[in-house]
Amino acid sequence: MLALAVLAPAFVLAAAPARADQVRGSQRQVLRTLDVAHAWRLTRGAGVLVAVLDSGVDPRHHDLVGSVVTGPDLTRGANPRGTPPRRLHGTYMASLIAGHGHGPGRSDGVIGVAPAARVLSVRVILEDDEPGFHAFNSQARFENVVARGIRYAVDKGARVINMSISKDRPTRQERAAIRYAVSKGVVLVAAAGNDGAGRRDGPYSYPASLPGVISVGAADHGLHKASFSNRNSLVQVAAPGVDVFGAGPxxxxxxxxxxxxxxALVSGVAALIKARYPRMSPALVAQALTTGVTRRPARGYDPGVGFGVVNAARALAEAARLARHRHTASGPGAQDADLPMSAGLGAGPAPLPPVRVVRRDTGMITLYGGIALAATAGTGVSLAAVVVLLRRGGRGRRARAARGARRTPSNVREARGPVAAGADVASKYVA
Incomplete structure (x- = not known):
């Protein structure tokens, strides 16, 4: 079975298309939750390229026109020849990240979290109603499209990669591609998955659950974990995920x-941080996101919403505090993007040093073990001898007392009374 067989958009439509004049007002609550108004006083994401690895983006949508660079279609060949891509899911995600609206003052339509950012569209999935969906999810030639998409985005200058996609296990190539992206300073953000309904602990979703990727859960209107959102220990942050308005083709x-x-909303906040602090490492961007949250759980962390709900203004404030620091891994192989994640997957150009083996002196272990056993046995023999002697002494005293009682019955009370009382008192103290 291919690892890609369960790759699918982590996305659920809840209603029919809305009119443009309804959208901006319907976005108000989400934008207020993220506190983008205060964040936009510092930056609107200009100069940042955000790669959207998805089903494709419509570059002609009037809320995205001029902001989209169309990359390769890595699903080519899955659909029958001449079938146009739907691009619904990808357009939707791109609009939440970098939609700039339209009309007078761009006050109509969708406004994204980073409206001045640009989008690089890389098609790596099919919508589930496209005719080639089954072929795409079952043929080996499409197994590593996500890995290829990540590398392409990095090489084209993306500073943030949005992956609103989900699968049940990663490939070795995806792990290596993520290492490559992180080594180049690229922030990766992915969906925690939508299989949490009715589960105390939802499954782990990939690529969200891989090291170096920010795993995002969905929050409901009350900013609690949305019922469908996966609950696991790798969820880092949450963002609004219910009744979210966006653009379609x-x-x-x-x-x-x-x-x-x-x-997508968290990727927009990451784009704001990278626009303000372009040299900030992915680890520090993640730290700014997690420390600048609102609705932090009572214990500091919860597997449903991670460290809390992302807040753009607070995240930028945390980024300002962290900007003077560096957070770069060191050590053998730490910066080698092509180093395998585990043994047995092929030799990398810079293998890890051999494991140091500590050899034990088995002869000394046997000697000391024998001495300990002998000492234990000797102790047991000594205790047995003491028990035997005590029992013999007791029988002798009882025999002498019996003979004395037969000779002088008047001594019974004098002999047995004090001894019995003394024995009782002694037993209370000894016991």
Whole structure:
């Protein structure tokens, strides 16, 4: 079975398309939760390229026109020849990240979290109603499209990579591609998954659960974990994921729910941070996101919402505090992006040093073990001898007392009374 067989958008549509004049007002609560108004006083994401690894983006949507660079279609060959891609999911995600609206003052349509950022569209998935969906999820030639998409985005200058996608296990190539992206200073954000309904602990989703990737859960209107959002120990942060309005292909608008939407919103905040602090490492961007949250759980962390709900203004404030620091891993192989994640997957150009083996002196272990056993046996023999002697002494005293009682019955009370009383008192203290 291919690892890619369960690759699918982490996305659920909740309603029919909405009109443009309804969208901005319907976005108000989400934008207020993220506190983008205060964040936009510092930056709107200009100069940052955000790669959207998804089903494709409509570059002609009037809320995205001029902001989209179309990259390769890595799913080519899955659909029958001549079938146009739907690009619904990808357009939706791109609009939440970098939608700039339209009309007078751009006050209509979708406004993204980083409206001045640009989007690089890389098609790595099919919508589930496209005719090639089954072929795409079952053929080996498509197994590593996500890994290829990550490397392409990094090489084209993306500073943030949004992956609102989900699968049940990663490939070795995906692990290596993520290491490559992190080594180049690229922030990776992915969806925690939508299989949490009715589960105390939801499954782990990939690539969200891989080291170096920010795993995002969905929050409901009350900023608690949304019922469908996966709950696991690798969720780092949450963002609104219920009734989120966004753009669709052909100048349409949609409202939906899912960890996909939450992921896109967090990618937008990451873009704001990278625009303000372009040299900030992915680890420090993640730290700014997690320490600048609102609704932090009572114990500091919860597997449903991670460290809390992302807040753009607070994240930028934390980034300002962290900007004077560096957070770079060191040690053998730490900066080698092609080093395998585990043994047995092929030799990398810079293998880890051999494991030091500590050899034990088995002869001394046997000697000391024998001495300990002998000492234990000797102790047991000594205790047995003491018990035997005590029993013999007791029988002798009882025999002498019996003979004395037969000779002088008047001595019974004098002999046995004090001894019995003394024995009782002694037993209370000894016991």
């Amino acid at each position: 052909g100048d349409q608008y949609w409202v939906g729910r899912g960890t996909s939407q939450a992921t």
